Structure formats: structure tokens, C-alpha cells
Amino acid sequence: MRLKQLSFEQLAGLHPKLDVNIKVTSQLIYTAKYEDFSPAGLERMLLLYPIHVIRQRNDDNVYDVVAGLRQYELLCVFHALQNVENSQHSTKFLQTIQVIEHDKLAARQIHELASCDIAGSALLFSLGTKVVAQLEIIKNSLEPKIVEQFPKFNSGRRMADRGS
């Protein structure tokens, strides 16, 4: 396992063995939407919780993602939307990403990593109760400069918006 800088294009996609796992969980609903992260905020999150990859067997320069799935999803949406809405996000964000590269993993190990991510991360990070009030506490006790990177905290209405 080692840290590595990759460009977004070098990530080929989810590891082919994972397709099914992810599809089954495609209807999960998270507290935060895509818009609740600013590009800078998302970049910070990727530093804290890097995506896990392994190198493709027959191509030296291309990597498959095996864990850090939610981060990777937001990253992909960011890049997909960049062309359409050629938006306020400048292109300087999220072009190169720090990832964790694994050496060879057996199919079973890959599977376990990803499943742990889906199952464990949700438990690890989700706020148990009174989500809005807790977000309020976070907002009030931290530096505004940091909190601003996550538009979710911008307004009470937005914090209360928990999806359908």
C-alpha cells in the first residue's frame, strides 16, 4: 500500500468485479447532496479519505477503484458536470488526486474492501439523531472559513433538507 498522485483520467472506473455490489446499493440516500460540497471541500475530503485503487493487469498507466466509493462517485459527477454546465467551478480543482494504491489483491479481497466501505462507512460517519441540530453545533463551533467549503451549512433550510 502506498500513496500515489494520479490524474482523474488514469482512473478507469470501478473494478469490474464490483459492478454488482454497487448496483444493488444504487438507491441509497446520503445526507449530503452533490451540491453540498464545494470543489475545494471535495478536494479536502479526498485528501482525508483517499480513494483506494489497484493497477490494471495489462495496462501500466490505468487504475481500477476498489474502495472510497462515495468519494469517487462525487468526483465522477463533478467531472461529468464540468463540461455541461461549464460552471463556476474552475478547472483547477480535482484534476490530480492522491490515492492509495494496493498491490495485487485477490478477487475476494477486493470484494471485501468494497463491501466494508459500503457497510462500515455509513455507520462510521452518519449522524445518529437530530441531524439538523448536530449540524448546527458543528457549524457554530468551527471556523466559518472551513465550514464555507461545504455549502450544506449555508442555511438552516439547506441543513434541514434531508432528501425524499
Added chain:
Amino acid sequence: MAVYTEFDNAFNLLNIKEEERLHYAKLLRKLDTPQDLKFVQGVLKNFVDAYLGAWLEDISISDELVLQTHHSLNLAKSLFLHIQDYPNLEAMMRDPAIKALSELMWGKLTKNPLYPLHYLLNDENPDFYKWLRQVLFIIPLLVRDKTRAEERLQHYEYEDLSVFFREMTEDDIAISWLKEKDCSTCRNLKEFIGWLYEYRLYYRRQQKITLSDLSLKGRKSSSDLTQNAIAVYHQITECIRILEIPLGYEKRRRAGGSRSPGDNRSSPELISLHGVTALEGDAIVQIETLPDEHDNDSVLYSILQTQLDDEHVQAGEEVYEQQQSEIYIFAEHEPLESYIAAFHGRRLSKAVIRKLERQHQYLTTDRHCLSNAEVYQLLTWCRQDKSDYKTAEAAMVIATAFFTACLPVNLQAAVDSLYLDGYPKLSLEVSVIALPVFSVLYAPSFEKTDPEEELLIDTQSKSDKRHGLHLPMHDELQRAFARHSDYSGYLWDKSGRPLLQSEFCRPDQTLQKFIYAQTGMDITAHKIANYLFLRACSMFGSACATFMFGRPAPGSQARLYYTSLPASLIQQRYRELINRVMQDAGLDTSTLFDKSVLDQEFQIGCRNAPEQFHYKHLLSGLYNELQILRKNVLGTDWITFHNRYTAYCIIAQGLLTGLRPTHSGFIPLHQMLLDAKVAIIRDKDNADEYHTRTIPLHPVAIKIAEAYSAHIHAVLGRLHRIGLLKQWQFMGQPTPFFFTNTKTLDDSYKVALMPFRPRLLSQEVEPYFTLPPNSNRKLLRSLFETKTVPSLSIDAFLGHGNLGETFWHQHNTFSLNDIRLTLFPHLDDLIKSINIQVIQGISV
């Protein structure tokens, strides 16, 4: 029971389980794989890669093909991973060192012709071969249900394809073409074939083959370079013909059986070049300028010959709406046949089109229109007591022509009862004029209509229509009739044609001269007959005027195809029109139409006119369904939810923007200029810049776009999870888009993406709404027309301008605020009455 397949030897080496063999064998047969699975790993990888990006729409549109493709892809992936576990089976791996296919595929080129195409990698243009692989894969699927040999491909034709596309990788000209050609996106098989046409042209230019060369056969083995090039050219053509078979084109094949060696009839040189074909398709002749007595020759007609795409037909568009490339304008009045005969020779220059444009922009009305003073004088003269029969008759002709907007020539057919044939009908008894009901011209339809059902629909309104549109008869006209019968002794006994013999109804200038002698005014018969019509055009717009007087107005006919007005409204407007004209001319308006009783209830105008309740039903139906789907938000139903939600947003926004549902059908948030609250759109295919419209956006339309945009952001994350985000990107990020193959949803999400298509929208709303998707424009136009909105605003909003009428030209004084002020209050009412809501979609 054990199942045997031709690949069993190879499967044994791979230790593939028996129950899986049949599935793999099916896939391998589709890829035309040899029994020993030589290099199969490379083929499988190519196959999977070909579907990483966008798919051909020929696949995406069909639920069954989507399912089959997903199935094959899954098999290919698992077989690929399986083979990777056996690194010692080198024969099945791609051989990275050898380039020549003849060497790699030795002994397999004829037996498995398509296999090498699935294997080869091309550096010059990988995309072209990627699309080719999709094409090769679906062709057998597209023709699988066909029974006639003409609709299927023969084995030798697959070989021809194989040879051709393999040769393309070596041919210098093909390589240079491949290098230049951008093949990153390909919508469908048709577009792919289009590329081959391009290549053929490119090849002909590069090789400098003349058209007369092409009558030769050429010989591929010839040492003569021209002969060789001609043969290649024909080979490209052959290949195009083969690929066109699945699209339904018939390819000429040589008949079987022996041919005598001396039989040279097929040699192209000997076939004479004679023979023509008639023009096919819908041709429409429309009037472009107002007829005028002074120079009848200068009336311009235009003929349009258009072909509508399937998509436009599905959207419900009419031929008038999509004037595609050319418009032919004629300066003479001739029967339709002569126009078509002259089709090629008489295309007039741009200058004539300019003349029309000028007319529409700066039309001076005094040439066509009477002045108020003239109206006053003319009607006062009609009112005065007459001394003899001739004057009384002239007064009657003038009054009738004036109030019915008919040329005196046409008044010969006038009848004095509502129940006789002929128009106009003048009934003194009930004080009613009847004019023919204008019927909008439609291209003949080949769709089956149930005649009985049609009878049932409105027998009542049909029989009403047969008797014409009734308009109130003005006192002035009645008085003229009374005086006429005093002098002539003509009895209005409901059985005759009072003006059949009149000298004033001849197509000469008798009437004009008579008026000049009597009043000193030089007024042509046309001016009299056009007056009310033109005033109606300016007061109510040309659509309403056309329906009122049963005669077409020059300029854009598109309005007629979107307007449907109740007869009672037109009758009421006729009264308004006369009152206004009388007032303007300073004449007495007190006792006008007391005696007329009109009770006609039918609609005049376009067919399939939607009513508000249709849309109310549709929106509430979709709304309820969305509420139910939303409850099960943790199921796989979010795919169905997306489709229904997309349909809801398109319909709801379309009722506020009047967008044609032909291109994207929806104005997404990122295409709106939110500061100015406008959108700049182009929903027609024509290269004409004037089809670019700027439309002001109703606040609710913006809110719908905002909600849809948030929904799309959430759906993109989900697309990523089911592995379709890349597909969406490669398709050019279409917004909105639909999922296809949603009927058998399970956790594997075997669905595909399709950009907006009118047909998909129709399918989505079918349980609630069966009218064509462009009904939103009919509803809006008819709504605005009935509310007496200035027709200029409607034209600008819906893009129904005349030729050369450019609302958004920099020198145009028309303002977007005019539209906002005039139309939006009615849109507000519409929102309330049919309950258009902004619904939130999936949020995360």
C-alpha cells in the same frame, strides 16, 4: 443432460462448468468465434470496450436489444476474467507482436469472416472500429425476425464486409481518411453508413475518378491504377448497400442460375440513360402575396416540398412547420401540376424572396386597403335611395362584397338560402350570412382511421360545418337587398342565385368604372373585397381572419396548424369588427344585427386540438403516479420515477415555453439566461438563423428547470453506481434523457440511456394522453387567440413569423416585455386552471 457445443474442447481447457457453456457458446457465436477460441481474449476486451461509451440508438431504443446486449456484456466480462486465470493458455491471449491479420487468422478469414474485425485494433481511428463492432454485433439482431431473403444478409455479404473493413486498415487513402475523420460520436446505424458515403466521396476525389468512369466495372486485380480505383469505389458502394439492408433498403443481388457468356445486357454502357421518375412526397403551394387587380401577374405563390423525419412526425409536426432546405417561389397563377412540372426550371432568384420579406416587413396598406373616408363614402352611397335598377344592383354587389369579403366574381355563386349549395349564402329571412368553413390543408395520411369511429366523433359538428360558418347580417346589407328586390322584382324565396346574371360580377372593370362614374372614387373590386379581411387580420391576427372569411391570408400558414377557435367566438368577433369599422368610418353603429340568431357550436381550425382538460388529466395522472413511486424510494423504482418525472417536467415546462418537442423538448437550467429570464433556443433544423428564438421565461418554467437540474445531479451519482455515467458523458450529456428497457427492472439494472425523443415521451404519457407531443403549442396558440392577445406576441413566442419577419433583429422595435405583459397573465391563469406544479425529483 449434457449439452454439447462446438467450443467444448476449448471449454475443457478452461474448466468451464457445463451449465455455463451454452451461454458462453451463444455469445461466442455472435462474435463469429472459431472453435479453438484463438485470441479470444483480445476479442472479448474489444467487445466490452466498444460498449463502455455511448451505445448506438438502434440498440438503446429497443428494450429487447438492451437486455441482450447487457447479457452479452456480462458474459464477455466474466469469460474475460476467467481466461485471465489461465495465463498458460497463450493461444487464447492477444498476440501483441504480430500485425498482419492474414498471419494471425490463418485459415479463419473465410470461415469466420467477422472475427478478425472484432479482433483488430486500429491506431488511426479507434472510434471508427469501435462503432463498427457495435454495428456488426447488432446487424444479425436487427434482421433476426425478417423472413424474406431480401431483408436478410447472405453469408457472402458478411465476407464482403470483412474484406472491405480489413482492407481499410491498409489502404493509404482509407488511412488518411480515418486520420481526418472525427468518429467520437455516432447516433445510429444510419450515421455510420453516412460516414461510408463520406469516405466514398473522399475516395473518388482523391483518385480523381470521373462520373463517367463509374459506368465501368473496374478490376481489383488490374495493374491499371484507375481500373483498380474504380473497383474499390464500387466495393464501397456494395458495402454501403449491405449495411443498408437492416434499415429496410433492398439490395440488388444477382439472380441465381447460369448466364450465357455472350449476354452483355448488364453491361452498363449499353443501357440508355433515358427515363425519369415523378416527384414524390408532399408538395404544398401557398399564397405569398395578396391578390391585387392592378397586377394580377405579380401574385407570388410558393411551393414547398419537404420531407419530415420520423421524429418530427412523432412529435406531431406538420409539413409547413419544418420548411427544410428550399422554398420555390412562383410568379404565375397556374394549376398545381404546372408548378410541379416547372419544379426545376422556375426557381426564382433570391431577389424574389427578398421581395416577399420586404412585403412582410414594410407592407404599405394603402395599396390594398380602403381609407376610412372611402368606406364612409362607399357605404353612404350604398345607403342612398337609388333611382334605377342598375344602381340598386351595384349597391347590392358592393355591400355584399364588402361584408362577406368575397370578390364580386365569386358572388355569382351566392345563394339566397342557407340550405342551397354555393357560397356565400345570404338568408334575408333569418338575417344570416354563411361563409365556407375553412379547412386546413393536411398532407394525406396513410394511417388507418376507423371510418365508423370518425363518424361517431362529431356527426353533429360535421353537419353543422356543411352549412357553413354563420355570420350576422348587417342592416346595411339587408337594406341593399330590399332595395334591389324593389327594383328588380327579384323574390328572395330561398331558391335562387340573385347575382348570377349581374354585369357587376364579371371579371372585368365594369364595377370599378361604375363606382368612378357615380362617386368619383377610383376603387377596385379587390379593395372592397379585401377591406374587412385585412382589418380582421390586423385586429385578430391572420389565423382568426382566415377562419372568419374562409380564405387564406398570405404569409406563414403555420398559425393555422396551431389554432382552433369556436364558431361562436368568430361570430362575436365579426360583430366587433363591423362595429369598429363603422366607428372608424364615422357611421352610425346603433342598430346593427338585432335579428340574427346564431347558435353554432363547433371548432374551426387544426385537427387534434387539445383541450385544457386533456392536460389537466395528464398532469394529475403523472403527479399521482410520482407520489406513489416516491414512497418506494428505496426500491429499484427510481428508474421509473426518473422517466415519469422527466416526462412531467417536459410537459409542464412545455406548456409555459411552447417549445417544439423535436430536439431536446426541455430548456435545462444551464441554457437559461437567468439574469434576463430568457432562453435562446433553436428548435428547428433549418440553417436559417431566424429560427433561433429568444423566449421570455415564465418564473414557473425556471423553477421547473431548477428542480430538474437538482434531480439530474442526484441521478448522475446513481448513474455512476450502476455504471452508466460514462455512457451519459459519451452521449454528449443529454438533458433530459430517458431510460429504456425499464419493464423488467431488478437489481442488475439492465437499462440503457436515450436522449429525448418525441416517441419516448409519448410512450411515457400514454396512459393519460394520446395526442401528439406538440399539442402544447396548439393549446397555447388557441388559448392566446381566444384571449385576443396581439398576434405579433404569439408569433414571436411560438416562432410563427412570416418569411423575413425577424422579431429578434437588432432593428426590430418589438420587446420581450411586450410578450411578458401580454402573454404571461394568461399563462398564470393556465397554471391555475390545469394545476401545473413544480415537483421535486430525487434529491440524493
